[in-house]
Amino acid sequence: MRHTITVLVENEFGVLSRVAGLFSGRGFNIDSLSVAPTNDETISRMTIVTRGDDQILEQISKQLNKLVDVIKVIDFTEGEVIEREMALVKVTAEDAARAEVLRIADIFRAKIIDVTPKSFTVEATGTPEKIDAILELLRPLGLKELVRTGPVAIGRGAKALKG
Amino acid sequence: MKMTGARILLECLKREGVDTVFGYPGGTVINLYDELFSFKDIRHILPRHEQAGVHAADGFARATGRVGVAIATSGPGATNTVTGIATAYMDSIPLVVITGQVPTALIGNDAFQEVDIIGITRPCTKHNFLVKDVKDIATIIKKAFYIARTGRPGPVLVDLPKDVQIATAEFEYPESIELRSYKPTVEGHPKQVEKAVSMLLAAKKPVIYVGGGAISGDAAGELTALATRLHIPVTTTLMGLGSFPEDDPLSLKLLGMHGTYFANMAVTNCDLLVAVGARFDDRVTGKIATFAPHAKIIHMDVDPTSIRKNVRVDLPIVGQVKEVLGRMLKSLDESGDKVAAFHAAIEPWLAEIEGWKQKHPMTYKQTSSVIKPQFVIQKLRELSAPDAIVATDVGQHQMWTAQFFGFREPRTLLSSGGLGTMGFGLPAAMGAQAAFPNRQVIAVCGDGGFQMNLQEMATLVQNRLPVKIVILNNNFLGMVRQWQELFFDKRYSQTCMELPIDFIKLAEAFGAKGFQATKSDEVEATIKKAFETPGPVIMEFKIAREEKVLPMVPAGASLNEMVLNA
Numbered sequence: 001m002r003h004t005i006t007v008l009v010e011n012e013f014g015v016l017s018r019v020a021g022l023f024s025g026r027g028f029n030i031d032s033l034s035v036a037p038t039n040d041e042t043i044s045r046m047t048i049v050t051r052g053d054d055q056i057l058e059q060i061s062k063q064l065n066k067l068v069d070v071i072k073v074i075d076f077t078e079g080e081v082i083e084r085e086m087a088l089v090k091v092t093a094e095d096a097a098r099a100e101v102l103r104i105a106d107i108f109r110a111k112i113i114d115v116t117p118k119s120f121t122v123e124a125t126g127t128p129e130k131i132d133a134i135l136e137l138l139r140p141l142g143l144k145e146l147v148r149t150g151p152v153a154i155g156r157g158a159k160a161l162k163g
Numbered sequence: 164m165k166m167t168g169a170r171i172l173l174e175c176l177k178r179e180g181v182d183t184v185f186g187y188p189g190g191t192v193i194n195l196y197d198e199l200f201s202f203k204d205i206r207h208i209l210p211r212h213e214q215a216g217v218h219a220a221d222g223f224a225r226a227t228g229r230v231g232v233a234i235a236t237s238g239p240g241a242t243n244t245v246t247g248i249a250t251a252y253m254d255s256i257p258l259v260v261i262t263g264q265v266p267t268a269l270i271g272n273d274a275f276q277e278v279d280i281i282g283i284t285r286p287c288t289k290h291n292f293l294v295k296d297v298k299d300i301a302t303i304i305k306k307a308f309y310i311a312r313t314g315r316p317g318p319v320l321v322d323l324p325k326d327v328q329i330a331t332a333e334f335e336y337p338e339s340i341e342l343r344s345y346k347p348t349v350e351g352h353p354k355q356v357e358k359a360v361s362m363l364l365a366a367k368k369p370v371i372y373v374g375g376g377a378i379s380g381d382a383a384g385e386l387t388a389l390a391t392r393l394h395i396p397v398t399t400t401l402m403g404l405g406s407f408p409e410d411d412p413l414s415l416k417l418l419g420m421h422g423t424y425f426a427n428m429a430v431t432n433c434d435l436l437v438a439v440g441a442r443f444d445d446r447v448t449g450k451i452a453t454f455a456p457h458a459k460i461i462h463m464d465v466d467p468t469s470i471r472k473n474v475r476v477d478l479p480i481v482g483q484v485k486e487v488l489g490r491m492l493k494s495l496d497e498s499g500d501k502v503a504a505f506h507a508a509i510e511p512w513l514a515e516i517e518g519w520k521q522k523h524p525m526t527y528k529q530t531s532s533v534i535k536p537q538f539v540i541q542k543l544r545e546l547s548a549p550d551a552i553v554a555t556d557v558g559q560h561q562m563w564t565a566q567f568f569g570f571r572e573p574r575t576l577l578s579s580g581g582l583g584t585m586g587f588g589l590p591a592a593m594g595a596q597a598a599f600p601n602r603q604v605i606a607v608c609g610d611g612g613f614q615m616n617l618q619e620m621a622t623l624v625q626n627r628l629p630v631k632i633v634i635l636n637n638n639f640l641g642m643v644r645q646w647q648e649l650f651f652d653k654r655y656s657q658t659c660m661e662l663p664i665d666f667i668k669l670a671e672a673f674g675a676k677g678f679q680a681t682k683s684d685e686v687e688a689t690i691k692k693a694f695e696t697p698g699p700v701i702m703e704f705k706i707a708r709e710e711k712v713l714p715m716v717p718a719g720a721s722l723n724e725m726v727l728n729a
């Protein structure tokens with residue numbers, strides 16, 4: 001099953017390689033990983049999307065917790081979490097296709113952030129499923145280049161994580 | 164007062180109670196060694212190889228329970244420490260290893276003798292630090308020792324660039340340290356502990372399975388009290404040997420691949436398995452699917468990742484075993500009549516175990532005058548001091564020591580279990596002897612592994628460390644040969660050490676003594692002579708070359724599918 005794990009870490013030299021090394025060394029999957037400092041600049045926040053059965057997910061959480069630089073680990077399960085991802089997509093856009101790209105972008109509330117006579121670059125934000133959907137529509141028009149951030153996640157409700 | 168970084172480091176070590184370090188100089192630690200020249204509070208021992216230096220610090224730590232300290236220069240010095248560090252990591256041994264590093268300005272430039280030792284040791288240290296500012300040395304060393312010895316102990320590496328050693332700063336050692344991201348659990352959850360007690364008292368066929376955690380957690384006393392109070396049989400892993408006296412009738416001795424018939428039968432048939440600081444290693448469980456198939460499992464461990472890593476667990480208790488067992492004992496004080504009923508209820512189980520003990524005791528056959536290795540180990544026990552420390556190397560001799568020595572006290576067996584590092588025995592014994600100059604320290608080695616760190620004979624002689632070295636010489640890489648005999652049609656590929664070595668002359672070359680025994684009736688006299696001879700001594704025993712370690716659970720088989728005679 002797909003899990004989104006949030007990890008608060010000391011914002012220190014080498015932490016990313018400790019986390020990445022843990023996943024590769026123990027054969028855990030990383031589908032995506034995003035990391036940046038939080039409001040508290042001594043803390044960085046990672047969002048990791050991973051897969052595995054319950055026992056593997058339990059080990060991933062425990063092993064992450066065991067890293068000396070890890071402050072907190074939260075495994076968000078479905079429902080309690082809001083996830084957003086951004087994609088920048090360069091698509092071929094000539095003749096009739098130009099209007100089609102604009103129409104798709106409009107439906108998904110995506111923005112055109114760069115225009116040439118032959119291409120558009122689209123900025124789309126949303127749940128990973130929404131990004132998948134817009135890509136599916138853009139792909140037949142000629143998808144030249146794609147960059148996705150991987151999701152970031154935050155819990156629903158008033159309760160907040162420090163940092 | 165302002166001091167150099169090098170001096171600050173030494174002051175920190177002193178504050179941590181370090182009196183002995185094992186280190187090897189070089190370009191990036193030359194400033195540190197210069198400070199050491201006039202620093203009289205720390206004894207520095209110079210091994211002949213950095214790997215041996217780390218094993219010695221490890222042996223020191225295993226024997227004393229304190230943090231072992233090793234020093235090496237950058238580059239090759241640092242890479243030479245890696246096997247030692249990984250060995251300590253796998254067995255959860257607290258070490259602080261200090262490596263020199265090229266000056267900060269050169270890091271990343273492929274400078275002379277630069278390696279990314281932080282990157283290299285990341286997966287085999289509990290944590291590691293690169294010190295970038297002289298002002299950080301004191302806090303980092305404080306953290307390093309704190310992390311190494313608390314929670315699940317382990318090695319910590321501190322990489323110290325040359326310019327940081329030279330720079331100066333005010334020295335102030337922090338009294339205590341708090342890490343918001345590192346807070347090991349000490350006490351087990353009281354409700355879980357209560358549950359454990361009631362599960363225990365409800366069991367009809369209980370077994371306690373003890374690992375290295377009971378030794379590193381100083382819980383042998385609590386464990387022994389619990390087992391004897393309730394009459395519960397105790398089996399130990401290789402790492403747990405010594406936590407429960409093997410001459411106690413409740414002892415089932417070693418379990419697992421080369422464990423006793425009765426320990427493996429007891430685990431296979433028990434209805435409750437209480438794991439105390441043990442990690443269900445594959446050498447112990449055999450085939451997981453058939454491991455303790457009828458048992459509920461209680462698992463106490465300070466490291467949550469050990470729990471449910473390999474086997475299902477019915478009751479996890481995260482905490483220090485000493486605390487958890489202590490609470491269980493207290494709770495038992497209040498259940499007096501239940502205890503009496505429990506004793507009666509487990510009588511048939513104890514009788515069943517006794518039957519297994521009678522059927523297949525731990526034994527071997529003495530057929531001719533050729534020396535049996537098991538006999539040597541039994542004689543060693545008989546003739547050595549009750550508090551003797553035994554370090555082993557890795558291979559058949561290690562297993563025979565585990566099976567036949569009869570360990571009674573914690574921290575008297577020093578053995579590389581998890582990594583199984585050949586070359587460990589001699590330097591580990593050296594470290595233990597440095598810690599306990601007046602105790603008898605014995606290194607039991609194979610002819611193969613002894614050659615992996617034999618240069619340390621020089622260190623022993625130079626530092627007057629009177630380690631008594633036993634070489635069980637089969638002129639084979641015996642453990643691998645045994646597998647080839649059993650599973651590869653006796654195709655002894657590269658396991659015969661064709662060249663016979665004159666170990667007596669070798670000892671003499673280093674200024675030590677050497678004795679040899681070739682027949683059974685010479686064993687006792689040889690050991691006695693060696694024990695009476697001052698200084699380091701090699702005892703070489705020419706043993707039955709193709710003797711096997713038995714019983715043996717073939718890799719991947721169930722514990723009750725032991726090969727008893729082959």
Ligand SMILES: Cc1cc2nc3c(=O)[nH]c(=O)nc-3n(C[C@H](O)[C@H](O)[C@H](O)COP(=O)(O)OP(=O)(O)OC[C@H]3O[C@@H](n4cnc5c(N)ncnc54)[C@H](O)[C@@H]3O)c2cc1C
Nearest residue numbers: 374375376380400401419420421440442465484580581583
């Ligand atoms: C050739 C060879 C053959 C071997 N054959 C066997 C064999 O037949 N049988 C056998 O048993 N081993 C054998 N071994 C050793 C084996 O590989 C493992 O090293 C060993 O079984 C692990 O022991 P352990 O479970 O006690 O774990 P350890 O490595 O000692 O781990 C200790 C556990 O306790 C926990 N812990 C540590 N401190 C505390 C504390 N204070 N409180 C609570 N928990 C704590 C740790 O988190 C860890 O989970 C063999 C090794 C070699 C080289």
Ligand SMILES: Cc1ncc(C[n+]2csc(CCOP(=O)(O)OP(=O)(O)O)c2C)c(N)n1
Nearest residue numbers: 558559560583585609610611612640641642
């Ligand atoms: C550094 C290292 N290399 C290889 C091995 C694999 N290995 C395990 S036991 C063994 C044989 C050891 O031979 P020896 O030291 O003579 O001991 P014996 O088994 O004969 O008692 C080998 C090669 C190892 N454990 N460690």
Ligand SMILES: [Mg+2]
Nearest residue numbers: 609610639641
């Ligand atoms: Mg041998």
